[in-house]
Amino acid sequence: MNAHQPLSRRRILGLAALGAAALTGQTTISAAPRAAAATAADGSGSTFVPAVVVGTGYGAAVSALRLGEAGVSTLMLEMGQLWNQPGPDGNIFCGMLKPDKRSSWFKTRTEAPLGSFLWLDLANRDIDPYAGVLDRVNFDQMSVYVGRGVGGGSLVNGGMAVTPRRSYFQEVLPQVDADEMYGTYFPRANSGLRVNNIDKDWFEQTEWYQFARVARQQAESAGLKTTFVPNVYDWDYMRGEADGTVPKSALAAEVIYGNNHGKVSLDKSYLAAALGTGKVTIETLHQVKTIRQQNDGTYLLTVEQKDPDGKLLATKEISCRHLFLGAGSLGSTELLLRARETGTLPALSSAIGGGWGPNGNIMTARANHVWNPTGSKQSSIPALGIDDWDNPDNPVFAEIAPMPAGLETWVSLYLAITKNPQRGTFVYDAAKDRADLRWTREQNAPAVAAAKSLFDRINKANTTIYRYDLFGKQIKAFADDFCYHPLGGCVLGEATDNYGRVSGYKNLYVTDGSLIPGSIGVNPFVTITALAERNVERVIKEDIAGS
Template sequence: MARSGDSAHHAAMTADLTRRHILGLAALQSAAALGLTRIGLTPAAAAQRADHFPAVVVGSGYGAAVAALRLGEAGIRTLVVEMGRLWDTPGPDGRVHCSMTAPDQRSMWFKTRTEAPLSTFLWLDVINKDITPYPGVLDRVRFPGMSVYVGRGVGGGSLVNGGIAVTPSRSYFQQMLPQVAADPMYDTYFPLANRMLGANTVPSAWFEATEWYTYARVARDQAARAGLKTVFMPNVYDFDYMRREADGTATKSALAQEVIYGNNFGKRSLDKTYLAAALGTGQVTLHTLSRARALRRAPDGSYVLTVERVDTTGTVVSTDEITCGSLFLGAGSLGTTELLLRARETGALPELSEEVGRGWGGNGNVMLGRANHVWHPTGARQSTIPVMAIDDWSNTANPVFAEIAPLPAGLETWVSLYLAITRNPERATFTYDAAKDAAVLDWTRAQSAPSVAAAKALFDRVNYANATIYRYDLFGDTRAIADDFCYHPLGGCVLGRATDPYGRVTGYDGLYVTDGSLIPGSIGVNPFVTITALAERTMARVLAEDRVGAR
């Protein structure tokens, strides 16, 4: 049963919502209660063709959610196709999501065992657990030289990330995306994205006093001894709610070891912001457990999307063809790129650019841990929401932005953990494997070497200044720095190469990309604010200039 603090939290959030948000949230809650996989407010749509929509959006992550809302606001009847489930129904324990320390089938996408980024502690296999295959909220997609973490469900990556809402430095943004005018981005679209996403910053006085961020203060002090600066990072987690968690007046979420498998409270994920508002327009319908498998163009110029509907065992229960006048791909760097590659290589869309599949990078992600002295405990109680980073990005010789990450084990570990974002110039290419009917990434471990070297150069300084060492027991072997997974997949359909400067796919009018595949491999910070802002820019231009949904 929810405590009074939970009710206050929901009341405070509701007070800020428009009528549209309220209608959309109600639609999501009703669908969850009834176990529906087709969600919307539009009875009128039932009288129209169920297999044709003026616009279809593939995916429900950041770029897709922006597209859905702006299409709905424009009065364009739109279908959103999401391969994951709606996460709004409590399990037997009364909670929608499971915690990091007690994972169950809700944790991973059709896995028999969890695959957390930290796989061992003191080289003991005590972190990952055997689970029953189920359409869980987090997926780890494995390629030969790199694994990619992605969210599965209504809201995509917003369900499983740490909520870090950082706007990139203007100079690096201009370097990576020179075809995008910086003034409108920094004057209009970044502020709009942050406002819509609900970004806020931890109150500094509370941060300094609370036991829940001891780990961040310890890491900050050690960085300072090495002459490095730290910065607070905005976040979409509601810090007023977190303070009530700490006071014991609200049910704990960030303070109950919840994050990579979803947060039950506190986080303003997309299902509570953009997607709720989109459904509230009455023009948007959402189909869950529906995976877009292929696309082609019909003789009349409309797009035909082949969609497989699955049940909770992963069994395909039907295969449908949906047509649309305009198609917006927001399935993420992996999903969007695979759809387009398959279409090009099978001849369904033969005029797609050779640039499709190129320009991929993991935003220079590597993870590492440091061993602190016993007189520098990091705290048995740790908030899972990161709020501080070491910012050495202005170091032209070795730019690094390193999030100070939690290790919420529920006991004292004396570990300082970091996710480092580095400026790695290496890029990879997706190719289509016809035998597997899948996209394959050719990233090699050697291409991670620049990221490892950059992180090591920075943290060698920290270790030297504090007389500390790396932890070698966290990643299943004896590595100090894990370089074989990433949280920030970027590229594959790079803006201005595979598309025009506004995400219009080269060679095909009415076909658009709105997600992280547009960003050429690196943006220097957590990318979701950039993805959201670019999608807002795209939708403003497309809706002003194109005949969206006209076919």
């Protein structure tokens, strides 16, 4: 499917609503002037709306679109801001090489995953605390990168839209009908996300992917195979960047702090279509703090509204009949843990908080020979992966990642996704009023071993070595203390039924990556999207239609 397919009428209306909100500085986004007014007081002083979706990431966006299409007035609550307003430099997002306060969620210094070069901290900057687009949530022995803003993680990821190996999907989620997923819901997700494929002839000749071709040749020397990976970045737009006919984004080292052009994040796909139904409203800079069930079975949310500098503007109460949690593995799990442990939803399952994993994420890098330059010009969007998932001892899918430093580094960088069976657990810390992750570095030992097995083979075949200077002050080849792909916490079929209905409560649903038990073998957002499509279709049919 080409990313230049004609815009649907709903997407056009939704994009117009997003643009209008940006022009006026509004935190309420709606394509229908009366959409927000459709809510009504329920007699308790709170505002009532039939359905609330917490978050605006993949599962949340799917849920809102399908609810809107079903005619259900739906309110989305997003703790981040709408990224649609240019800053002083004329760009919405800042770049990776010169980050400013737009980069980070209330930090005083940026926390880039590649924290050093020759052990010097060249990537990070001191910044003012601000509602920036990327957050690094730090636990004791693991940190998790998450997106903040309308579109969630779609704003800050590399856009690699990978459908998982069917056999592994069935292993991870055996209770889900794989024929339905691969015949209906994965194709629906790829269409809704506007996934497209790179032109292979262009890939082979462009200077912007020399780094990937070098890594491919070295993998092949070790007997490994590579595969092209679809993406939500518009490859045709990228070719225009290379030709100099459009402003650069992927070719201007933009990715982890957002892309100014070219990337079809959720605000340009599912969320735009959801707004275009006229039934969906998004409230930005609204963070849900607590959930409790009222006597009539509806849910009452306490919500804090803040400005981009973190100042509390208002505390609101919003009630709803149907509540969809799409705040991500960390956010949805924390909300339910808090509700269970503080007694506002006491019947929640003891399974809440379990089954967490980092999708086997391990980052590593290799030093190439001087005669194998990776290129001073590198696209920030990955296009290839090393596929060794059929390895019976150490299955690995490794993204060939860019390192767009603007100069020659002779570095090949990778994000390895491994099959690590270890799982962590979230517990509620009452003193800090937050979910705390019980996970140790030792639990990542199987993932490090699998990655090392793969890249030892590549180093041996090419007489190369690891880089030990890229992950902070420590001398280490494998970054095993952070992840990009948090999964689990509200596992499907354990904390919920097989369609994301939360055990113990009616009309309460989880619709994000917390449903997936810790691992899916590839970048997970296509799976999260497809699973949400499956689940919300059943929920609307059985729980909402005609109610």
